[in-house]
Amino acid sequence: MASRHPEELFIALLRSTYSNAGHGLVQRRPAIAPSKLPTATRGLSYLALSHTRPLRSAQVQRLSASNERRRGYAVASKPKQPPKQPPPQQKxxxxxxxxxxxxxxxxxxxxxxxxxxxxxxxxxxxxxxxRLGGWIHGVPTEVKTPDGQNAEVLMQRGPRMLRSGASTPKYDDLVLYDVIANLGIQDQIIYPKGAAESRYIYYPDHLVQLPKAEPSWDNIIKAIRSYFSESLWDGVFNAASGWAMRFSRTTDVVEQKRKEITNKAAAFDKDETVAEFLGRIFGDRNSPVIDNMVSPMLHGIYGGDVHKLSAKHTIFEKFWLQDMYPLYNGEAWVWRKDLHLHNDILDGPNRRAVIQMAERGTHHNLLAFRDGLVTLIDALTTDLARCKNVTIRxxxxxxxxxxxxxxxxxxxxxxxxxxxxxxxxxxxxxxxxxxxxxxxxxxxxxxxxxEAVTIMVVNLWYPNQDLLQDNPGFGYLIPQSVPPDENPECALGVLFDSDIEMGNETKGTKLTVMLGGHYWSDWSILPDEEMAIAMARSIVERHLGISQSEPFKAGAKMCKDCLPQHTxxxxxxxxxxxxxxxxxxxxxxxxxxxxxxxxxxxxxxxxxxxxxxxxxxxxxxxWSTRLDEDGGVWHWHNDAYVRAKKVFGNVSRDEPxxxxxxxxxxxxTESQILQMSAMPAKYMFFKKFTGPGERFLDQEGNWRVDPEALFKIPPDLPTGEEEETVQPPKGNDK
Structure with a gap:
């Protein structure tokens, strides 16, 4: 019997439309178990990431006509209407x-x-x-060589080298590699080494060389001599003992510490200064190590005060997390957003080039370009200028x-x-x-x-290229504990640019002196560039013995509020x-x-x-989206995440x-514990601690397996014309 109710016709049409749309969605996405379907309150979050497409009005009309032709039941008759004009094209x-x-x-x-x-x-x-680039800035400067010839040197007014993330559980550096691959400048990367491995701390009135990482007999003997002759190392033995005891990862110690923690979320939400944190770890809140050895590190990175900066927002973050809730040996606390980033970048078109750069980064501490980071800024600027949908003002x-x-x-x-x-x-x-x-x-x-601190950067170039022959290396940092008469200019440190840059620059001695930081926070009047140059020359004369009579070329830049302080x-x-x-x-x-x-x-x-x-x-x-539910080429590798979740528990928002x-x-707005995961470190890609089975390249830089096999879709992912990740990317490999 024919239906005479218009609403029934409308419901039938909706069912047909839903069926067709659902069928198309199944072809494009893997099946989702009912237990994994998002709740209604999470709909917008998942819709924003889904591949579904809205039906246009023309598609709905075609579906309606097709549905009427294949109906198996009678329909109410309608009076004939004159043919309708096609709808106007949508704007x-x-x-x-x-x-x-x-x-x-x-x-x-x-x-x-x-x-x-x-x-x-x-x-x-x-x-x-x-100009673009912010604090990354290089200024070509004309100089005269000892024989009177005109030449040029590049004076870097900001960062000039980068440190890979191979020693940390973070994946921020994958963005750098992805940008470099997009710009096609990966062949211009250099890896500074040699003299850059020698670093110093100025204490109390001379340079003290820090032990080198290479465990050679010569380095070991030098370290022992320095330990017994330099006051810089006062308190180091006690501090190291306290550190070793606090961060012991034996099963008994870890389990006992966990029993003492009644609320993980509250533990992660605590905050304390670097000095308070290390004083608690060392068992001595007045340990000289804090002011003598830790404060210069923070000067070099943040320009900040060890007694004000937050431990959980500095280079001590991973140790702070381990202290809040200890993990067993071989495990690491990882931000879930880093696991998402890892998957996003490796799902992208540059994954092969990114893998190659990230693997190389595990063998080098530093990377740069021949002109510091100016190459990166210039390439980004040129690329944006070519984009029709970008206006630069x-x-x-x-x-x-x-x-x-x-x-x-x-x-x-x-x-x-x-x-x-x-x-x-x-x-x-x-x-x-x-x-x-x-x-x-x-x-x-x-x-x-x-808050933010201001840094005055002073560049000095001397034609005499032998001024650092007694102390070659990366440079030196100055602790907060140095007496005021040894650092009245409030210097933070000095970089030996001529020893660490690898470009074909004019020979000479080039230095960068950093002044200010937290020392200048209370100054109502700051020195101008001319005064800063005079202050820098005074510093290198007192610290390095470089005479004021030496011919020189100088430049300076005031970097106002350049380093925000995470106190x-x-x-x-x-x-x-x-x-x-x-x-x-x-x-x-x-x-x-x-x-x-x-x-x-x-x-x-x-x-x-x-x-x-x-x-x-x-x-x-x-970031609390569960990674084991994510799709993409790399989601099968998240077995490590799934295993870790079973051990440590899955703490996640039900309604993000x-x-x-x-x-x-x-x-x-969320507790930090909700945004962290504990993972076996050896399963993390591109790290110095990555397991041998997780390496993509061998020691010679060759693929350990057929590169084509790395990018095949795993069995549980759909295949089809819309799956772009089936084919390996082109144009980004050597």
Missing amino acids: REPKRQIAVLGGGITGLTAAHYLARSAPNTHITLYEASD TDTPVSALELKGNKIVVSKAGNEKQSLMYDQVLSTLYAGHLAQIAQPADSLPSLADI VGHVDRLRKAHYELSAAFQGKLMVAGPSYTSVGVIPAMRAGYDAAMRMAQGHGHP MDHVGSTGLEWT
């Missing part, structure tokens, strides 16, 4: 407008990935200065940000004041500066509370900032960079990548936050 959606504030390495990396990954989007990159400081309606108004300062509307804005500026330009005024007080309470401040950003900008303003996550070039690139992929694809926090809007600080 294309306007391009999403995104502004990236800051042309440093974080902003450049974010724009690089947005240009490639964000469809129907236009990116505008704002930079206040006349240098000499364009932003004076204000304000939410109006559903857009953010970006106001430019200068002679040509102008305001432009954007759908989303990514700020890579120093947090304190962002707080100043955000409107209404004082709407981001927690960002205003994030105790950093995560608490960021958590408050997350809610302030959400209230003031409704998820339209995202932040990224060293004000929020780790300091350094590679962590900054990682921050830019995360922000870009979140904006482009909604791919980001919550949806990918709708973002501040970039959502991770601060």
Whole structure:
């Protein structure tokens, strides 16, 4: 009997449409067990990452007509209607407008990935200065050689070398390798060695060489002599004993320590300074090792105070985590976001080139280019200039940000004041500066509370190339415990550029002197460049014996607020900032960079990548997504993660936050334990501690197995025309 109820026809049509759409989805994605299906409250998070596509109106009409032709039941008759005109062509959606504030390495990396990954989007990159690159800056400088010839040297005003992540459980360096592969500059990488292995600490009034890593008899004898003759090593034996006892990983010790921990989440949410943490570990809160040996390390990396910086946000993070909740020997605490990044990069088109660079990184501590990092900045700048969906605006400081309606108004300062509307804005500026330009005024007080230090960088070049012959090496750092009369200029350290650079530069002695940091935090008046050069010359005369009468060429740069300080309470401040950003900008303003996550070039690139992929694809926090449920070429390797989860338990949010809007600080709203996983270290790729069976290349750099076999789809993944990962990438291999 024919149905006379229109709603029944409509329901039948919906069933047919759902059946066809579901059938197409099954062909494109692996089957998902019912127990793994997302709940309704998690729908937006999973939809943002799925491959389903919305049906257009024309497709619905065709499905309706097809459905009527193959129905097995009668339908109600309808009076004939005149033929309808075809619907007007739908207008294309306007391009999403995104502004990236800051042309440093974080902003450049974010724009690089947005240009490639964000469809129907236009990116505008704002930079206040006349050049891109931020603190990475090299200035070609004319000099005269001893024989009176004109020559040129490159004076580096910022970072000039990078350290791989092969010794850490992090994968930030995979972003660097992926960018290098995208730019095609992997053949320009160099690995500094030789003199770069010799490092010094200035204490109390002379240079003391640190033991070299190579365990040769000569190095061992030198280390023993230094230990018994230099006051720098006072307290080292007691500190080392306390360290060994605290971090013993025998089964009995680990189990006993775990019994003492009643609340893992509370343990991970604690915070303390580096000095407090090490004093507790050493068993002596006044250990001279803290001020003599640890403080110079923090000077060189953060320009910060060992008594203020947070232990969990510095190079001591992995030890702090181990102390909070100890793991057995051979295990490591890993951020789940790093496991996601690992899979994302190795699922990408550059995976073979990335694997090669990452494997080489396990054999070298440092990497750079012949002109420091200028090659990387120039390549990124050139690449963005070629992108039709990117506009670069240098000499364009932003004076204000304000939410109006559903857009953010970006106001430019200068002679040509102008305001432009954007759908989303990514700020890579120093947090304190962002707080100043955000409107209404004082709407981001927690960002205003994030401190940063200023570094004055002074470059000195001497035609005499023998000035460092008694102390060749990487350079030296200066502890906080050095008497004021030995360091009245408040220097942090000196780099021996001429000993560590490998370019074909003019012969001579080239130094970089770093002044300021936390020492200058309370100074109301800072030295100008001319005064800083005089201070630097005084330092190298007193410390290295370089006479003021030596001919020289110098340059200086004031790096204002260049190193944000992650002091105790950093995560608490960021958590408050997350809610302030959400209230003031409704998820339209995202932040990224060293004000929020780790300091350094590679962590900054990682921050830019995360922000870009979140904006482009909604791919980001919550990192608590279970990795064993993820697809992709590399998901079968997550067996190690699954095994670890069975041992340590799976701590995960049942209802993670949806990918709708973002501040970039959502991770601060969860306990750190929810974002960590304990894994067997030997199963982690590209590490010095990686097991032999997990290596891709042999010692000669050759593939251990057929490269083609590495990228075949495992049996439990679907195959078909839409699976791009079946074919290995081309054009990125040597």
